[in-house]
Amino acid sequence: MTDAVGVMLQGNEAVVEGALAAGIGFYGGYPITPASEIAEMMSRRLPQQGGVFIQMEDEIGSLAAVIGASIGGLKAMTATSGPGFSLMQENLGFAAAAEIPCVIVDVQRAGPSTGLPTAPSQGDVMQARWGTHGDHPIIALCPSSVSEAYHLTIRAFNLSEKYRTPVILLMDEVTAHLREKVVLPLPGSVEVVERIQATVPPEWYFPYEETNSDVPPIVSFGEGYRYHIDGLFHDRAGFPTSRLDEIRPWVERVFRKIDRNLADIVHTEEEMTEDATVVLVSYGTTARSARYAMHRARERRKRVGLLTLQTIWPFPEHAVDHLAHQARLILVAEMNRGQILLEVERIVKGRCEVRGVNRADGELVEPRQILDALEQ
Amino acid sequence: MEKTTGVPYEYLRSHKKFPHVWCPGCGIGIVLGSIIRAVDGLGLSKDEVAMVSGIGCSGRMSVYPDFNTLHTTHGRALAFATGLKLAKPHMTVLVVMGDGDALAIGGNHFIHAARRNIGLTAIVINNSTYALTGGQASPTTPVGARTTTSWFGSFEPAFDICRLAEAAGASFVARGTAYHVLELDKLITRAIQKKGFSVVEAISQCPVSYGRFNQMPTGVEMLKWQKDHTVSIAAAGKDAATDKISRGVLLDRDRPEYTEEYFKLVERLKADGKSK
Structure with missing residues (x-):
């Protein structure tokens, strides 16, 4: 490096x-x-x-x-x-x-x-x-x-x-x-990941079959593995199906392949949250206004921390859940009328106060707006 | 006769996917037969052929032949196929669409695929209706025809698929029917062979969702209509003053093909030392 x-x-x-x-x-x-x-x-x-x-x-x-x-x-x-x-x-x-x-x-x-x-x-x-x-x-x-x-x-x-x-x-x-x-x-x-290739001969290949990882290998068209891809609900071979015993495993698997890998997929960053009683939750450019506001608030000896969401979906439930135990107030700063706010409220379940710092007029959420919300 | 219109069964996924979804009297299976005979006649390997289809009765075709097959979203088959062709330029990519699929919801993709002259073979199965959803008016429903959304007779002018393809830039344009099936085999064969964007309009019949409302309640009557209302350009000769629908190769011209032009650019950049 x-x-x-x-x-x-x-x-x-x-x-x-x-x-x-x-x-x-x-x-x-x-x-x-x-x-x-x-x-x-x-x-x-x-x-x-x-x-x-x-x-x-x-x-x-x-x-x-x-x-x-x-x-x-x-x-x-x-x-x-x-x-x-x-x-x-x-x-x-x-x-x-x-x-x-x-x-x-x-x-x-x-x-x-x-x-x-x-x-x-x-x-x-x-x-x-x-x-x-x-x-x-x-x-x-x-x-x-x-x-x-x-x-x-x-x-x-x-x-x-x-x-x-x-x-x-x-x-x-x-x-x-x-x-x-x-x-x-x-x-x-740079760590570069390639898609999982099939290791079986074409006659044994099923593009949507259950595998240990829940992510079946994907073979490119034109490589000798002739198969079908469809937007209709499909069986393990990719063909349309309306059979419950084929649909249910598919639905469960596509969710499971994400849900069981949340530790790999969901990334967040915490700053000064160890002793924080007020936690700012933010993401994207707004997180930078939140960081600035946090530092100004710390100068005034307010115990403010910041949770920045790098992965926004799947929602970082675990990170929010753990901060909800210690915080008195969670402020969710975002350039909309309160979309992630709903998710935070869903996880906090009333354990602490949750408020939004919002703006949806094409201007940034400025640090001042977040500081004002902290003062309230 | 039996031999010439037979289907080489090794091209079908017979082990699992039959009987097919189409109604008795439908023409889509006839068009599939023509496609398979064309591929077989050209000696293409199944591995190098992709079939991309849209949504509707025609869209279900991609399930049956043993190619690399992709059943996409409504109207978007050509756009999916464009990406696939550029990723696998050596594959023969057949794109099967219906009239509503190709010309209404997919009209934009249709004219731009033709404008680019990308090497895809578009087969538009024209049954003049949205059959799968119950027989609504489509962009090719003739004026006066009754459908479930033009109950008093359609008064919207219809698209001429072939003239549209020609005006938009296709290299090869042909029209056949499900009735003239041996001719359709040949038209599809030539369309696959042609470099660039080629379009075959295959006039087909839907007795269930169209014919019943228009005094042609069976497939036989609709096929007879195709026989009586179309004329071969080759057979009609030069004095083809007729109000019948022309069949045959309507356009065959050479224009630069998109994929080839793109990779020429890549090679040129490499030769000029501008590659990175």
Whole structure:
């Protein structure tokens, strides 16, 4: 790591660098503010590396092409913002149902609808969890710095390949357009996870069979393992089924493959929580305002700590639960009307006071707003 | 005759997936037969063929043949296939869609796949209705036809699939019917062979969700309609002044193919030392 280089990068650029470090082979996207830089950079970098960039006709097609490329064996990604993320929900569900690895970057801007294209938001948190119809597991990660944008993009690919699931990188406009120093590790020193390959001959291969890990191997199309992939509920061979004895194990397995690996998937960071009676819970760019507010409050001898959520879905229940035992007050700071607040309340179950520090007008939650909430 | 229209059974997943879902009299199975004979005739290995399908009765086709098969979301088959083709440029990617699938919800993907001229073979099975959902009007429902959402006769103009494909940039456009099945075999064969985006409109019949409302309650009557209302371009000759629907190869032109052009760019960057 001594040879690692420090560079100035924009958040969106860091996502591109992270994706390249993770081994991206395919990018399909559609222009949208404030995510367009990702597509622009990919259109230069990918052909230079023998990878594929394609600008699709819309966001629906973008994610469809990404899934198609992943089925063809390439690590694949798209990036968008709220309006495009809305359009992607259909095929996000397909990726969840068919268990196809892919990474979706949503650079959140203020909404609903066209909203404020160049202004930040964290309004898509619940959409990332429940935007596509039907019950499904999902993983979503939230970077709060340009450096994290780089590292969490790599992590998004790794988790996606490891667990055969779509992973959402839920950024916001501020981190996407911020320029900061990022220390890029040397290519060989980045942990890169590849999808599990089949070790059995084609006639023994079942793409959705129960395995010890609950993540069955995935073989690319065209490799001699001819099989079927479907968005309909399917049996272990991938064929549509309406038999309960085939559907139930599938539903249980896709949730189990995430639930039993929470320690690997869910990452949070605690600062000054050891003695804290007031805990700030935040994520993304807002976590930086919260950190600043925490330090100012500490100067005034207030026992304030911070829990930053890097993984936002599955929700870090354990971390919140353990802080609910010691805190008198939990303040949830986010650039929306209180989405993660609902999750925190669900876990705290009235053991301490929980309040939101919210803003949904396209401006950052400033440290002052959090400090004011602390004074109340 | 039996031999020429037979289906080589090694292409079917007969061990598990039959009987199929389609109604008696349906034409989709006939089109599947043509596709399989085309693949067989070209000597393609099953491993190098992918079939990507959309949603609807036609979308269910991908379950049956023993290729690499992908049943996608409604209207998006071409977009999934675009990603797959770019990841596996050497695969033969067949995309099977219905008329509503390809032209209504998937219309945007259809015209852009044609504009790019990406090397996919699109087979649009046109039964003029949304059959699986009970026979609603589709973008190819003829004016005057009764459907469950045009009870008093449709007054919306219909798309001409072939002219749309040509205008949007496809390399190869052909029209066949489920009735003229040997001709359909040949059209699909040529479509697969053609470099670039090729489209075959296969006029098909749905007696259950369309014919019953339009004085053609059986598959036989609907097939007879196809026989009587279409004319082969080759047979009609030059003086084809007719109000019948043309069958045959309507367009065969050479344009740069997307996947090939993309990888040429990759090679050029490598040669110029601009690769990283």
